[in-house]
Amino acid sequence: MTSSLRLRAGLVSIALLAAFLGIWYLATRSTASVATMSPEYAKLMGLTATQGKSAMPGPLDVGAKLWEHLKRPFYDNGPNDKGLGIQLAYSIARVGTGYLMAVLVAIPLGFLIGMSPLLSRALDPFIQVLKPISPLAWMPLALYTIKDSSISAIFVIFICSIWPMLLNTVFGVASVRKEWINVARTLEVGTIRRAFTVILPAAAPTILTGMRISIGIAWLVIVAAEMLVGGTGIGYFVWNEWNNLSITNVIIAILLIGIVGMLLDQILARFTRMVTFPE
């Protein structure tokens, strides 16, 4: 039954994709009317005016361009012309660095806060104020203090991915079942060993869920941050291609951002499954 459901769902997905591509294709077909103009004037005009081509690229244009990118993902023709692979690698490296730093801070800190009702209450107002700040609002302050645009972008990733992880770790640690703690207590297990053998495994699913939310937010934010700081990265690529008026490349970039985001989420989802225990 499940396999047939999966098969049917797959078929519907393919049908929806085909319908979407078909409508896209039909909507971006060449328009009939072509104004007659002198060849001199035509050189100044775009293909829309001279050949009646749609201003919006169709699926075939995007496909062809994508194939071109996929053939040469890592070329480097100078600052404004790098392969998509290089741009994505820059973005992933920034997200990875900022995210890893956030993990290193948020999980130990979350553990402390979760285990100490005093710290939990004392730090709560700070967390409540800092959490809703848009990560990009930190950008000017980061640029001013760090004075390096690339590190500033990493800082922005750090600050945006820390909150879901911190809050989930605190929640996970604070809501470990009392009976499991009591088991450790009756066995005279010390605080450190208790933290690693009871609290960590019990809170791991909640912590991983926070990490999964964080990686999603980090990937959302990196595009915007790179548009601001410029230089490299997929976000910069999008903005650069917009300035080049290459809508085809913008669409390709959007597609790739989506796919990379999905992959990052899937990786974390797999980790979450690994630490989840059935009760």
Added chain:
Amino acid sequence: MTDKFISIEGIAKRYPGSGGATTTIFENLWLSMARGEFACVIGHSGCGKTTVLNILAGLDAPSEGAVIVDGQAISGTSLDRAVIFQSHALLPWRTVLGNVAYAVSSKWRSWDRAKVKTHTQTFIDLVGLTGSEHKRPSELSGGMKQRVGIARALSITPKMMLMDEPFSALDALTRGTLQDEVRRICLQTGQTAFMITHDVDEAIYLADKIFLMTNGPGAMLAEVVENPLPRDRARTDLHRHPLYYALRNHIIDFLVTRSKTFVAEQPDHDPRNVPTVHIGKPGLTIASGSEEQQRQIRTPGTNPGLSA
């Protein structure tokens, strides 16, 4: 007086109530047990049975008084006092072997892996779980989970076992089997056990001494009932023993009526010298207390048809 292996001396538990008032669950509670004795506590919900057990375990601290185990006042939890939890409290991310081994390696930290495993296996075999070592708690039935809980408690070879309604969540058949196992193991190892139960027959089968507690708040230990049944009693022919019904009726009467009225009827009740009830021995109904008290307390088991 027999040696007091466990002595609860005048403990009280109070919680701050609303408006600055304090709620007293129980106070001035005295209770003692000899080494190797199996004691059951019976009382209605809210009388503080679980609190007493938690205090004995060291998971909770009394507001007043002290608990002395083996000549030493306890402070906090100890590997000498193993707890079998009502909800079995197994760590779901560990296997059967892992759960028991966690306790073993907590007690003997210097043991290597092989030694821990051999020791663990002995206790898994003891509770009849051979073959299920690598299953996780979610794959086990309720009875098997509680067996793991028992194996975990026994594996650290404690001085005493504390059980908080360990079988209440199980079906009657499984409960009976586990009662047999617990009784066999306790008799074999001479284990001192303190158990909370709501099941009168369970108490009659397992306990040497049954503590009856009145209703809370302000609960007190009303009587200690000595179990008159022979030590080699079997669960299946328990009810054929001539004193069985006298004992059972005494406990049920207490639960139905006297647990509510006891405090009002016995204003002179001395919590330090709780009367011991010997079912079937009329002359010895009350071990301590004044003559006046003796007349007020009903003497169960004096019915000629029931006493042996």
